[in-house]
Amino acid sequence: MWPFRVDPPFREFGIKALEDEYDFIVVGGGTAGCVLARRLSENGQHTVLLVEQGDAADSWKHKTPLTSNHFSSPDPVHSNKFESVSDSKFADARPSQTWSLVNGVGLGGTTRINGGQYTPACPAEFDAWAEEGRPGWAFADMKPYFLKAEKLVCGSQVTDPESPENFNYPCTKVANQAAKDLGFPAVSDLLDPTLPTTCCYKMKYTLSADGPRLSSFRAYLPKDYVNSTANLHICTEAIVSKIGFSVGKGKDGEEGLRAESVEIHAPKGDGDITRVVKARREIVLACGALGSPKVLLLSGIGPQEHLKDMGINVIRHTPGVGANLHDHVFVTNIYNCPLPDSFARLAKQPYLFIAELLKYLIFGTGALLWTIVEMEIFGTASLFGSDGKLKAGAELKPELRPDFAIISVPVAAPNVPGVDYSKGLFAQTIALMKPESRGTLRLRSTNPADTPLCEMNYLSAPADYAVLRTAIRVSAHLCKTMQASGYPLEVAAIPEDLDDDEKLDVFIRRGLQTEYHYASTCRIANEEDALPGVLDASLRVHGVAGLRIADASVLPGSPAVHPQAVVYAVAEKCADMMLRGV
Numbered sequence: 386m387w388p389f390r391v392d393p394p395f396r397e398f399g400i401k402a403l404e405d406e407y408d409f410i411v412v413g414g415g416t417a418g419c420v421l422a423r424r425l426s427e428n429g430q431h432t433v434l435l436v437e438q439g440d441a442a443d444s445w446k447h448k449t450p451l452t453s454n455h456f457s458s459p460d461p462v463h464s465n466k467f468e469s470v471s472d473s474k475f476a477d478a479r480p481s482q483t484w485s486l487v488n489g490v491g492l493g494g495t496t497r498i499n500g501g502q503y504t505p506a507c508p509a510e511f512d513a514w515a516e517e518g519r520p521g522w523a524f525a526d527m528k529p530y531f532l533k534a535e536k537l538v539c540g541s542q543v544t545d546p547e548s549p550e551n552f553n554y555p556c557t558k559v560a561n562q563a564a565k566d567l568g569f570p571a572v573s574d575l576l577d578p579t580l581p582t583t584c585c586y587k588m589k590y591t592l593s594a595d596g597p598r599l600s601s602f603r604a605y606l607p608k609d610y611v612n613s614t615a616n617l618h619i620c621t622e623a624i625v626s627k628i629g630f631s632v633g634k635g636k637d638g639e640e641g642l643r644a645e646s647v648e649i650h651a652p653k654g655d656g657d658i659t660r661v662v663k664a665r666r667e668i669v670l671a672c673g674a675l676g677s678p679k680v681l682l683l684s685g686i687g688p689q690e691h692l693k694d695m696g697i698n699v700i701r702h703t704p705g706v707g708a709n710l711h712d713h714v715f716v717t718n719i720y721n722c723p724l725p726d727s728f729a730r731l732a733k734q735p736y737l738f739i740a741e742l743l744k745y746l747i748f749g750t751g752a753l754l755w756t757i758v759e760m761e762i763f764g765t766a767s768l769f770g771s772d773g774k775l776k777a778g779a780e781l782k783p784e785l786r787p788d789f790a791i792i793s794v795p796v797a798a799p800n801v802p803g804v805d806y807s808k809g810l811f812a813q814t815i816a817l818m819k820p821e822s823r824g825t826l827r828l829r830s831t832n833p834a835d836t837p838l839c840e841m842n843y844l845s846a847p848a849d850y851a852v853l854r855t856a857i858r859v860s861a862h863l864c865k866t867m868q869a870s871g872y873p874l875e876v877a878a879i880p881e882d883l884d885d886d887e888k889l890d891v892f893i894r895r896g897l898q899t900e901y902h903y904a905s906t907c908r909i910a911n912e913e914d915a916l917p918g919v920l921d922a923s924l925r926v927h928g929v930a931g932l933r934i935a936d937a938s939v940l941p942g943s944p945a946v947h948p949q950a951v952v953y954a955v956a957e958k959c960a961d962m963m964l965r966g967v
């Protein structure tokens with residue numbers, strides 16, 4: 386990849402140049418929004434407007450994996466970072482009881498800045514969604530959408546878990562071997578419903594064959610497509626502040642509510658302008674799990690008590706909007722390893738960094754194109770004993786849904802007591818994949834540009850502690866196995882006593898981090914569900930015609946894998962349903 390290639394200009398529309406009406410309006414040009422804009426426009430039969438709050442920037446910095454990744458180079462223009470509501474139940478363990486929440490801004494949304502790890506799906510999870518009353522969401526229904534998206538966002542990547550050449554960092558290569566030795570079968574296709582879900586996975590990435598990041602923007606809306614598609618208008622640096630509704634008789638003759646327009650506010654560019662644009666057919670929200678419920682609330686759809694408190698006219702009392710907020714969370718066990726084996730060598734040995742930089746500038750290859758995470762194990766806690774080992778006779782069935790995941794990384798967070806930063810670093814991030822705890826999202830103010838109030842309520846369910854305790858023990862056992870194989874791993878910051886649940890719980894509370902995988906704030910479920918839903922199985926907002934949602938907010942629960950692949954598949958399915966009118 387030649388990093389400084391100059392692409393042709395991208396065809397964008399200022400707010401003044403927009404039509405008064407489009408067939409479809411897509412709100413939010415992130416992960417799901419770019420999929421929807423592409424699929425709804427590509428048959429040329431419908432006019433489509435995509436409105437995105439951020440910009441369309443796509444420089445070498447945004448394409449290069451290392452410089453676009455939030456973890457190695459945070460980008461304040463393309464990420465929205467704000468603090469959650471403080472949670473006093475963590476007061477015994479940490480000085481700050483809030484979490485910094487982050488989501489991407491600009492075309493491509495969070496796929497502009499995310500870790501790029503692509504873990505397609507847990508097939509059994511979708512079968513469960515369908516069995517719980519969501520027709521059309523069984524794995525057999527969803528698989529074609531996963532494959533369609535994967536072709537665009539992962540290119541032709543092949544990951545062979547058995548091939549040691551697939552690892553750039555020796556420490557993760559050893560971890561991969563230790564996982565296999567401990568009975569985690571190496572799985573290269575997470576979409577194969579016959580394979581065990583407690584497994585060891587060599588990561589795929591949202592990168593193109595020659596190295597650059599494939600955000601949803603770069604994969605689905607490349608410039609030549611956008612510039613040659615007259616029926617697609619993309620308006621950036623414009624925020625949708627609310628949806629407009631009409632009340633009248635629908636096609637079925639029933640009196641009801643219909644979403645008919647969006648109010649768009651563009652604070653920059655041609656001046657501070659607000660316009661109302663109508664949708665002839667449908668509006669689809671794709672503003673993310675923290676953005677779509679906010680737009681519904683600002684539009685008067687949500688829990689009526691909250692809307693009244695905010696002085697917003699109640700259009701429809703829908704208690705599920707902003708309820709059920711949850712997230713994958715993790716804690717980290719840190720070790721020291723030999724410096725040459727870890728990513729830290731680039732920081733500690735400047736001549737190496739300069740060599741890698743030159744390699745990148747001259748040939749477009751090298752470490753700046755590598756992603757940091759190389760392998761992950763997934764597991765179901767009930768299969769493991771208190772020693773972190775698989776129980777004798779444990780059956781690794783494909784029907785089981787993993788509730789924890791452990792990622793091996795050749796880096797560690799800074800300033801952790803006990804860690805020797807002059808040496809190489811190796812860490813295991815130990816994540817809760819099926820949390821039972823639920824939080825809420827509410828409006829902070831009626832200003833559409835304001836961030837929402839998010840009460841994360843992490844670890845309010847005791848079951849979440851139990852899974853994390855088991856996963857920490859599995860991680861420690863894995864690292865002991867690496868040591869036993871002769872690998873010089875030194876303990877740096879792990880729990881003092883793995884057998885003491887109370888001490889483990891303090892370790893968990895102290896080190897708990899968000900994985901930024903927010904979900905379910907507008908879930909697909911009945912309104913009467915114990916965790917009340919917002920959408921029917923066609924992703925239509927209950928009680929409102931002409932309005933769907935397709936993004937991470939719709940997920941009935943956190944997926945057992947990283948979410949972006951699932952969001953892509955949801956968006957593919959939504960576009961398909963919209964085009965078929967179902």
Ligand SMILES: Cc1cc2nc3c(=O)[nH]c(=O)nc-3n(C[C@H](O)[C@H](O)[C@H](O)COP(=O)(O)OP(=O)(O)OC[C@H]3O[C@@H](n4cnc5c(N)ncnc54)[C@H](O)[C@@H]3O)c2cc1C
Pocket residue numbers: 412413414415416417418436437438439455456487488489490491492493494495496498499500501502503504623624625626671672673674676677680833900901902903935936937938947948949950952
């Ligand atoms: C730092 C980080 C790392 C991550 N790493 C991974 C990973 O490695 N693998 C993985 O699978 N997942 C990862 N995730 C999670 C994953 O990227 C997200 O779950 C997914 O991309 C969310 O997609 P979305 O379509 O729901 O929302 P987004 O992609 O966030 O899109 C929402 C878009 O809507 C726009 N918007 C919001 N409100 C409005 C409005 N009112 N008007 C107009 N536009 C609006 C926003 O600007 C944004 O562009 C990571 C997340 C973060 C934050």
